[in-house]
Amino acid sequence: MRNNNPLLLSDISSVxxxxxxxxxxxxxxxxxxxxxxxxxxxxxxxxxxASRILYxxxxxxxxxxxxxxxxxxxxxxxxxRFKKAEAIVVQSLSQKMVFNFMINAEHPSVRTKLFTDRxxxxxxxxxxxx
Numbered sequence: 320m321r322n323n324n325p326l327l328l329s330d331i332s333s334v335x336x337x338x339x340x341x342x343x344x345x346x347x348x349x350x351x352x353x354x355x356x357x358x359x360x361x362x363x364x365x366x367x368x369a370s371r372i373l374y375x376x377x378x379x380x381x382x383x384x385x386x387x388x389x390x391x392x393x394x395x396x397x398x399x400r401f402k403k404a405e406a407i408v409v410q411s412l413s414q415k416m417v418f419n420f421m422i423n424a425e426h427p428s429v430r431t432k433l434f435t436d437r438x439x440x441x442x443x444x445x446x447x448x449x
Contacts, residue, residue, distance in 0.1 A: 348380030
């Protein structure tokens with residue numbers, strides 16, 4: 320079941336199933352990404368993924384980062400219940416610092432890696448899906 324129509328989340332992001340195993344999440348630039356947004360995104364991913372556990376390709380727009388509460392939720396087992404692994408793509412050095420801290424200090428419940436290039440992130444996810 321393939322769905323190429325993005326579903327919008329509060330006009331700040333889109334979620335699309337890019338293949339049978341991977342969902343791409345794009346979060347707009349200059350957004351305060353809060354806990355409610357993270358919860359709603361999980362609901363959308365559950366819906367378009369038919370409750371399957373998928374690889375997540377999450378692309379944050381410039382100057383956007385999740386709040387502490389959104390990070391805590393996203394890294395938790397409940398926030399990761401539909402993730403096999405996550406590749407996070409960032410645009411700036413400040414984002415890279417926040418997400419490196421998040422990955423190294425807050426310990427995601429699924430395998431998570433940071434990238435600055437979407438294609439490299441996608442290749443990494445594909446290498447896990449062998």
